[in-house]
Amino acid sequence: MKQAAPAANDxxxxxxxxxxxxxxxxxxxxxxxxxxxxxxxxxxxAGWRILAVIAERDAANxxxxxxxxxxxxxxxxxxxxxxxxxxxxxxxxxxxDRRFAAVSITRSGRTAFNRIAALxxxxxxxxxxxxxxxxxxxxxxxxxxxxxxxxxxxxxxxxALLDDAVTP
Amino acid sequence: MKQAAPAANDxxxxxxxxxxxxxxxxxxxxxxxxxxxxxxxxxxxAGWRILAVIAERDAANxxxxxxxxxxxxxxxxxxxxxxxxxxxxxxxxxxxDRRFAAVSITRSGRTAFNRIAALxxxxxxxxxxxxxxxxxxxxxxxxxxxxxxxxxxxxxxxxALLDDAVTP
DNA sequence: GCAATATACTTGCACTTTGCAAGCATATGT
DNA sequence: ACATATGCTTGCAAAGTGCAAGTATATTGC
Numbered sequence: 307m308k309q310a311a312p313a314a315n316d317x318x319x320x321x322x323x324x325x326x327x328x329x330x331x332x333x334x335x336x337x338x339x340x341x342x343x344x345x346x347x348x349x350x351x352a353g354w355r356i357l358a359v360i361a362e363r364d365a366a367n368x369x370x371x372x373x374x375x376x377x378x379x380x381x382x383x384x385x386x387x388x389x390x391x392x393x394x395x396x397x398x399x400x401x402x403d404r405r406f407a408a409v410s411i412t413r414s415g416r417t418a419f420n421r422i423a424a425l426x427x428x429x430x431x432x433x434x435x436x437x438x439x440x441x442x443x444x445x446x447x448x449x450x451x452x453x454x455x456x457x458x459x460x461x462x463x464x465x466a467l468l469d470d471a472v473t474p
Numbered sequence: 475m476k477q478a479a480p481a482a483n484d485x486x487x488x489x490x491x492x493x494x495x496x497x498x499x500x501x502x503x504x505x506x507x508x509x510x511x512x513x514x515x516x517x518x519x520a521g522w523r524i525l526a527v528i529a530e531r532d533a534a535n536x537x538x539x540x541x542x543x544x545x546x547x548x549x550x551x552x553x554x555x556x557x558x559x560x561x562x563x564x565x566x567x568x569x570x571d572r573r574f575a576a577v578s579i580t581r582s583g584r585t586a587f588n589r590i591a592a593l594x595x596x597x598x599x600x601x602x603x604x605x606x607x608x609x610x611x612x613x614x615x616x617x618x619x620x621x622x623x624x625x626x627x628x629x630x631x632x633x634a635l636l637d638d639a640v641t642p
Numbered sequence: 643g644c645a646a647t648a649t650a651c652t653t654g655c656a657c658t659t660t661g662c663a664a665g666c667a668t669a670t671g672t
Numbered sequence: 673a674c675a676t677a678t679g680c681t682t683g684c685a686a687a688g689t690g691c692a693a694g695t696a697t698a699t700t701g702c
Binding site: 459 | 486499504523613
Binding site for chain 1: 678679682
């Protein structure tokens with residue numbers, strides 16, 4: 307029969323584990339924003355991210371969007387579909403290569419974006435208000451490196467992570 | 475007819491927005507870990523988080539677990555169910571109040587936990603290797619405050635966030 | 643002491659989201 | 673011109689989620 311093992315731990319405490327701490331802040335902060343845009347505009351998370359991407363470009367194709375907001379092609383396709391249905395985005399066939407449709411934001415898409423962005427900025431401001439000027443600078447540069455390293459970690463996969471002693 | 479609006483932006487750039495940057499690192503780093511424990515043990519994300527919580531306690535009831543790893547009671551119940559099926563956890567009726575079942579980790583649950591934790595630590599180590607000693611200290615203390623503030627942001631909801639000029 | 647209410651979880655079911663195979667349209671190479 | 677490659681889309685099954693209702697236990701009021 308199964309027995310309870312005594313509590314004792316090889317040293318990974320969830321609440322102190324860096325990735326979990328990052329996740330927690332991101333998730334808690336995303337929740338109010340998400341309920342805002344989903345209640346107000348019927349937008350999904352993917353829809354919001356894509357909207358944010360096309361708000362800062364004249365036109366983008368699906369793969370550019372995917373790269374910019376870390377979504378796979380399926381999610382991008384569906385997100386664009388949603389935005390088009392809501393009247394927030396338009397697809398036009400690409401000029402030179404018509405496999406790439408150019409997606410651009412509409413006037414009402416921009417209005418919606420601005421309302422969501424206002425809340426987003428408010429949230430970010432509240433977070434930043436808890437940090438000193440020098441902490442912000444440090445966090446900014448640290449995050450840049452963490453982004454790079456996490457992309458590498460993601461790319462190599464768990465087998466490589468367990469194998470290698472150190473991958474410099 | 476719908477028209478494309480020119481690109482120009484009220485200042486929220488997704489890739490520079492703090493919550494998105496945190497999310498990105500957390501998500502990229504979670505992916506390899508998640509494919510490891512799901513392929514190897516058939517564990518879901520909730521299952522893994524609960525396993526991590528009961529690995530560091532003698533016994534926990536469902537609401538303690540929920541609080542410790544930010545899961546709602548339904549998810550906790552299902553996660554525990556999964557762990558029990560896999561032989562990684564046990565439920566015993568609580569001693570004084572039998573509405574609270576005490577959940578504890580089994581020997582084989584601990585073995586699984588240790589294997590996942592090893593990968594988790596490897597990942598964290600790679601992230602931390604990109605930071606200097608002083609950056610780690612700063613990040614640690616900054617994250618503590620961000621956790622607190624994000625919990626408050628989550629608690630008040632978007633209506634309050636849009637209303638108030640400043641909530642100190 | 644026992645019915646009424648409260649608490650802690652669990653289950654079933656409808657609904658949504660996701661992952662992936664296959665498909666369509668367009669382009670490129672031979 | 674035909675085969676192959678690329679970029680995106682769709683359909684469907686599997687997994688995940690949210691919520692109403694259910695079970696079991698405890699506490700309260702009478």
